Amino acid sequence: MVDENIEKVSIPSLRRLPLYYHYMKILKKRKVDYVSSTKIAEKMNLTPIQVRKDLSITGVKGRARVGFNIKDALEKIEEFMGWKDKKDGILVGCGDLGSALLGYNNFKNYGFEIVAGFDVDEKITGTEIHGKRIFPIDRMENLCKRLHIKVGIICVPSKSAQKVAERMIDSGIEAIWNFAPAALEIPNDIALHQEDMAASLTILFKKHRKNR
Amino acid sequence: MVDENIEKVSIPSLRRLPLYYHYMKILKKRKVDYVSSTKIAEKMNLTPIQVRKDLSITGVKGRARVGFNIKDALEKIEEFMGWKDKKDGILVGCGDLGSALLGYNNFKNYGFEIVAGFDVDEKITGTEIHGKRIFPIDRMENLCKRLHIKVGIICVPSKSAQKVAERMIDSGIEAIWNFAPAALEIPNDIALHQEDMAASLTILFKKHRKNR
DNA sequence: GAATTATCGATAAAAAATTATCGATATAAA
DNA sequence: TTTATATCGATAATTTTTTATCGATAATTC
Structure with a gap:
């Protein structure tokens, strides 16, 4: 799934994903478990819809009313971005x-x-x-x-x-x-x-x- | 004119314009006077239409069958990009x-x-x-x-x-x-x-x- | 000098990216 | 338990960007 999508992701999305990643890294350090697209979007002056769309391409699934599990999301972003391949x-x-x-x-x-x-x-x-x-x-x-x-x-x-x-x-x-x-x-x-x-x-x- | 357009130019265009600029700088050094959008596009794997469109926002005018005057184009790009303001x-x-x-x-x-x-x-x-x-x-x-x-x-x-x-x-x-x-x-x-x-x-x- | 060709630039069409809408769902509050 | 609310994710609409079309033009060839 990731292997199909990686060809289709837009360059602007690829530039935004690391920002979500950096932010979630900080939240993880603060022992936060979940974050919503609304929250992320607010921090970086984007729309929640765009954040959800960007994240969806990594394969991570959010939970209604709760948001995204940060550990999962970080993992999926790393995978999708190819940061796990040396x-x-x-x-x-x-x-x-x-x-x-x-x-x-x-x-x-x-x-x-x-x-x-x-x-x-x-x-x-x-x-x-x-x-x-x-x-x-x-x-x-x-x-x-x-x-x-x-x-x-x-x-x-x-x-x-x-x-x-x-x-x-x-x-x-x-x-x-x-x-x-x-x-x-x-x-x-x-x-x-x-x-x-x-x-x-x-x-x-x-x-x-x-x-x- | 530039002042109106600068608000409307896309980020991808802003990323491409310096490439045209770098290339034309080299041509200028080689005493080349004119270059066509076709030639530029070929060098950087883009379409000539896109090159023309990008260049047009700087206000530079090309000549049919000849292309763009390199000196003019460099000048217009510098102006448009704001590289002349310190x-x-x-x-x-x-x-x-x-x-x-x-x-x-x-x-x-x-x-x-x-x-x-x-x-x-x-x-x-x-x-x-x-x-x-x-x-x-x-x-x-x-x-x-x-x-x-x-x-x-x-x-x-x-x-x-x-x-x-x-x-x-x-x-x-x-x-x-x-x-x-x-x-x-x-x-x-x-x-x-x-x-x-x-x-x-x-x-x-x-x-x-x-x-x- | 006429025909041919390369190129531009304006406009139209197509594709891509962003944003909006809305039903579904999960939590919190009443 | 029921109601209210925040959020997701799918789909649709909109906007933006890219690409195509085509007439006009200027140089070159015949």
């Missing part, structure tokens, strides 16, 4: 942002782990950052293929991003998470998610303007 | 991610600048990170009010995020960019943009699954 990834470009991501502790909560970093800078290759070993880029293909790594994070400057992406694809990477402000040209069968600070900032400012 | 912000939580953002050079391309960082850790308050001064949190209200700062970035651990958000609001902050994996409860008139690694990762993996 996935390894590599990161290229160990500058400030790359290093920060290498040390980002929350990835493990979502089933993800960065197993190694790559960089061109010989001053850092051979060292460790946040406990992750950093290799020169020409080691990428071998390492990825050997460990069957399918996820790559790009944190290099824009002008090198395309080249790195191509190299990742040659290394067997099938999903690219791009933090460089660059429009990558990649084959249709490679998954790409663009993390765009420009877009984020603009969305924030747009909301701000609307509020005034 | 905005200052502060950042709370100068750990790995916070520090990386303090040193993120691209913000200035989008009219944004972080003018100061705040932290509880006395080992770093009083110092500078990437040239930005770091203050203890109790200085926030005074500084924000004095400099009329309206934008705040949260990079603290989840459990402190709500408290920091409230403190920001008390300090006059009107737009919050939250990097902590926490669902903030804030008044309706405060703009909030959640940067959620959990959501991003999941969207990436979902795309990946679909491709296989």
Whole structure:
């Protein structure tokens, strides 16, 4: 059931589900057992209907007059979001942002782990950052293929991003998470998610303007 | 015209516009003068119609059989996205991610600048990170009010995020960019943009699954 | 110079996402 | 025990977003 639905869920829903999850995590810590869609919706300025609809896709069932069992809901969200499947990834470009991501502790909560970093800078290759070993880029293909790594994070400057992406694809990477402000040209069968600070900032400012 | 439309543009459009922008920036560097929606769409696996529609909201006009003048389009996108208006912000939580953002050079391309960082850790308050001064949190209200700062970035651990958000609001902050994996409860008139690694990762993996 | 073609932009159609309605149900109050 | 109420979940309506259609236009080819 989940396996059928995961293909049909909308991106906005995928962005909202983690919010419900974060909130329910807090409630669980406070020993709360149930929460209603009304309550959740209030907290995040959404409609209860939307919250119910989003939650329903995970397969969790609510109880009339009571709401959703928090333990169940957390479980179902984790399952649906695929956070229980372990996935390894590599990161290229160990500058400030790359290093920060290498040390980002929350990835493990979502089933993800960065197993190694790559960089061109010989001053850092051979060292460790946040406990992750950093290799020169020409080691990428071998390492990825050997460990069957399918996820790559790009944190290099824009002008090198395309080249790195191509190299990742040659290394067997099938999903690219791009933090460089660059429009990558990649084959249709490679998954790409663009993390765009420009877009984020603009969305924030747009909301701000609307509020005034 | 832009002022009317900015209220009506969809979030997905706002996420796509920077991609067109990045791509056209590259073309401009290569001395290309015109590009068609067909070409752009091809590069990023979209439809030409969607590209035209997105671009049209910025006010840029294309030429039949030729496409869009790149210089004009870049200009119009910058204007429409509000990247020409200068905005200052502060950042709370100068750990790995916070520090990386303090040193993120691209913000200035989008009219944004972080003018100061705040932290509880006395080992770093009083110092500078990437040239930005770091203050203890109790200085926030005074500084924000004095400099009329309206934008705040949260990079603290989840459990402190709500408290920091409230403190920001008390300090006059009107737009919050939250990097902590926490669902903030804030008044309706405060703009909030959640940067959620959990959501991003999941969207990436979902795309990946679909491709296989 | 006429025919062909690529592209735009306006409008229409289709698809997707959000919101509303309402009967069913479970708890609490009378 | 009965009544009132909060909530769910299914379905319907609405709104928003995406995609298709098509005439107009500008460059290219014949």
